[in-house]
Amino acid sequence: MGGAQRPAPEPVGFGPRRVAVRLVEGVLSRSRPLDGALEAEHDPTGFRALDERDRALARAIAGSTLRRFGTLRALIAAKLEKGLPKKAGPLEAILATGAAQALFMDTPAHTAVDLAVACARADPDARHFSGLVNAVLRGIVSEGAPEPRPGADLPAWLYARWTRAYGAEAAAAIALRLSVEPALDLTVKSDPAGWAETLGGVALPTGGVRLAQGGRVAQLAGFDDGEWWVQDAAAALPARLFGDLQGKRAIDLCAAPGGKTAQLAAAGAEVVAVDKSAERLRRLSDNLSRLKLSAEAQVGDAASVSLEPADAVLLDAPCSATGTIRRHPDVAWMKRESDIATLAKLQARLLDAALRLVKPGGLLVYCTCSLEPEEGEHQIAAFLARAAGRVAIEPVTEAELPGYGEAVGSDGFLRTLPSHLAADDPRLAGLDGFFAARMRVG
DSSP: OOSOOOOOOOOTTHHHHHHHHHHHHHHHHHOOOGGGGOOOTTOTTSGGGSOHHHHHHHHHHHHHHHHTHHHHHHHHHHHOTTOSOTTOTTHHHHHHHHHHHHHHSSOOHHHHHHHHHHHHHHSTTGGGGHHHHHHHHHHHHHHOOOOOOTTTTSOHHHHHHHHHHHOHHHHHHHHHHHTSOOOEEEEESSOHHHHHHHHTOEEOTTSEEEESOOOOGGGSTTTTTTOEEEOOTTTTSGGGGGOOOTTOEEEEETOTTOHHHHHHHHTTOEEEEEESOHHHHHHHHHHHHHHTOOOEEEESOTTTOOOOOEEEEEEEOOOOOGGGTTTOTHHHHHOOHHHHHHHHHHHHHHHHHHHTTEEEEEEEEEEESOOOGGGTHHHHHHHHHHTTTTEEEOOOOGGGSTTOGGGBOTTSOEEEOTTOSOOSSGGGOOOOOEEEEEEEEO
16 A cells, blocks of 8 residues: 555664754754753653653763763764764764763663664754764774873863863862762751761761762652752852851842752841842742742842842852863853853952942852852952952851861862862762852941
8 A cells, every 4th residue: 555654663762862962962062051952842852752761861961971072072083084074963962972872871882873873864964974973983982982081071271271270180180070970969957967868878077968879859858848959069168158147137149049048048047039030030939938948039130139238148150150060061061261251240240239238247258160260269359459448358267167178278268179078989079169258348
């Protein structure tokens, strides 16, 4: 009988690989954050069409690819004498995701190669190069994974900056830590030792809990009861610098996603959470509701918001986020060095605005999840010069942050590095890179 020929069925495992390619391509070609590059709800072949297990696999492949992308790009380039063909669609992402699975994940080499070829054949531009995909990946697989080399998986400009800022040895240690997928950190309301035992993790020095294997967060004990929230151990430090907040008024500027807002509220403060995104503030309020905590949410630009001055103001300023690459490897490949100067200008405006919101005698804490001095130490030096006589550094001390002494500098600032917080199990080591300064307003 005649009729239209049915399309060949998709190979087993094809769906999550195709989505992983799209996620990586979104980062590399359109500078779309990995979390924001998820396919649209209505896309019948997109991320949301996958079941839960395949979604996790797609994200794992994309994350592994971006975490080792410098190495993968070099391996691919070595097999292409004339470079990547033009008008080849997502060819680089197809090659990189295939190689990442074969070299750095538990995917059998033949499966990784065959599914990468299937991804190429399914794309109208890349399909002309399916044979090339097969040949390149088989060549890469036959040689095996290369020995790790410091800085190989980072843009050259970024690794050079860290070498200048922290020295060659520290830069290499940072890069090594970024190659390891991080643990899941939780901030708990109380009893960290008890929750560590319940969840099969370890209690951190300042009261959080770290899990080597997180699983589905919403299914972990204590989630529905609001006993904890997800927050990197380093991100949990700045809010601790205010000390006793019981009965005091606090303002959290640039507050979303809300981990620090929750800390301030849990410490007994009356909190106003400010963010320019109404949607992000809605999610913040939903999270606080689960945690049985409360804060006044106000949509507004932190640089111009009008509020009564408070006892405590926390400014977690927008930044290059280079300190979060261990959790968000896409950051390394989306940022440009020129972004840092642009963001530093914004941070300066926000600092000046934040100062107006602090009562005389109150505390201002400035922090960024950046490893760049322009967004940390240099930023505060310039601010102190502008606000001469009105603001003084209140030094952070090792005694108030037990277990994090290496992050407390002689200048009184807090500077965590991804290589800090060593552990025998590498899965339980490391921190996000953060800078924080505490200032007393006169």
